[in-house]
Amino acid sequence: MLDFSRQFASIRQELLDSIEAVCTSQRFILGPQVASFEQAAATACAVPHAIGCASGTDAIWLALAAAHVGPGDAVITTPFSFFASVSAILRCGAQPLLADIDPATFNLSAAAVEKVIRDHKGTTIKAILPVHLYGQCADWDAFSALKQRHNLLLVEDAAQAFGATWNGVPAGALGDAAAFSFYPTKNLSAMGDAGLVTTPSAEIDDHARVLRAHGMRRRYYHDEIGWNSRLDSLQAAILEVKLRYLPMWNQRRRDLAVRYDELFRDAGLVGKTVKEGVVLPFTDPRAGHVFHQYVIRAPRRDALREYLTDRQIGSEIYYPLPLHLQTSLACLGYKQGDFPLSEAAAHEVLALPMYPELREDEQQTVVEAIASFYA
Numbered sequence: 001m002l003d004f005s006r007q008f009a010s011i012r013q014e015l016l017d018s019i020e021a022v023c024t025s026q027r028f029i030l031g032p033q034v035a036s037f038e039q040a041a042a043t044a045c046a047v048p049h050a051i052g053c054a055s056g057t058d059a060i061w062l063a064l065a066a067a068h069v070g071p072g073d074a075v076i077t078t079p080f081s082f083f084a085s086v087s088a089i090l091r092c093g094a095q096p097l098l099a100d101i102d103p104a105t106f107n108l109s110a111a112a113v114e115k116v117i118r119d120h121k122g123t124t125i126k127a128i129l130p131v132h133l134y135g136q137c138a139d140w141d142a143f144s145a146l147k148q149r150h151n152l153l154l155v156e157d158a159a160q161a162f163g164a165t166w167n168g169v170p171a172g173a174l175g176d177a178a179a180f181s182f183y184p185t186k187n188l189s190a191m192g193d194a195g196l197v198t199t200p201s202a203e204i205d206d207h208a209r210v211l212r213a214h215g216m217r218r219r220y221y222h223d224e225i226g227w228n229s230r231l232d233s234l235q236a237a238i239l240e241v242k243l244r245y246l247p248m249w250n251q252r253r254r255d256l257a258v259r260y261d262e263l264f265r266d267a268g269l270v271g272k273t274v275k276e277g278v279v280l281p282f283t284d285p286r287a288g289h290v291f292h293q294y295v296i297r298a299p300r301r302d303a304l305r306e307y308l309t310d311r312q313i314g315s316e317i318y319y320p321l322p323l324h325l326q327t328s329l330a331c332l333g334y335k336q337g338d339f340p341l342s343e344a345a346a347h348e349v350l351a352l353p354m355y356p357e358l359r360e361d362e363q364q365t366v367v368e369a370i371a372s373f374y375a
Helices: 004-010 012-025 032-045 056-066 084-091 110-119 140-150 202-211 233-266 301-310 327-332 340-348 360-374
Strands: 049-053 074-077 095-098 125-129 153-157 177-181 195-199 216-218 294-297 349-352
Touching: 004 012, 012 032, 012 233, 032 049, 032 195, 032 233, 049 056, 049 202, 056 084, 056 125, 056 153, 056 177, 056 195, 056 202, 074 084, 074 110, 084 095, 110 125, 110 140, 125 140, 140 153, 195 202, 233 294, 233 360, 301 349, 301 360, 340 349
Parallel strands: 074 095, 074 125, 125 153, 153 177
Antiparallel strands: 049 195, 177 195, 294 349
16 A cells, blocks of 8 residues: 555655654754744644644644634534544544435535534534545535625634645635644654644644643743644754645645546546446645545445455555544444445445555556456
């Protein structure tokens, strides 16, 4: 699925130099490298404020908590996402409400959110948390309209979408706040855990900085209960080096996605539905997709994945069990059948190898193997 060594080899000396600079400075937590990366990330996302933190999971919590989402509030999000999208809401003390997805993009459906709002009159719904899944922004035109109609906060879970855009506006600048992950598999990746909150709001920026440092404004004086979620300088230095290359890497991902599409069509594997064949990723014309993942819908998905694994071809399922069916989230009160589009996606999606250094002959091998399976 991924070969980290190829990217490392291409920028090895720059990364080693950045690490050495941190070691020489002996400033390891929230040092000058963190401030420098925050400024570079804010510029890349076209926002005035960016706050580094310890992980993407912490970033979602920080974005919500810094916007004063807490006990008594509800937040609407998707059941078809990584666990952190819901766990961060619970960590704020708020109530997660789920709505089904758009089957074309796999992103949260604004129409489904509108129905949840209608069905929960009397509930204090404070925010919507759309996830920009697989590197494509959710339908922000529709969510902006919901924000205006219902006076809601919009917080982006942009963990998979650094560099993505909607109508030319970068992910991270669309909502009241946004959360990014720099987990090593992400398109902008650290060498460990790291995350970022972006926001146009000076108030949210200030609050997030307090919350990430145990609720302190002055050392050892705690104005509120925060968390230890500071970004370390080594990760910030590494990320700032990689950020300079990200536009080129993201374009390479788009080119590889086009190449996959061509190979699948040339092989005669493509269908409009899973009953007809492999369903290729859909890109909304308003979206600047960064293809953090290249995800198909596949007939007999599990058997196909086993076939690929036997031939040493990587693949992954994002995600095999929707959040409303997770054992630890039974307390939310949902059941099988509540979100049929998410449940269908969980049985059909398959992510294929996708990273900027992937070679076209390797893509050919992947598609030929898939063609062989269906033959």
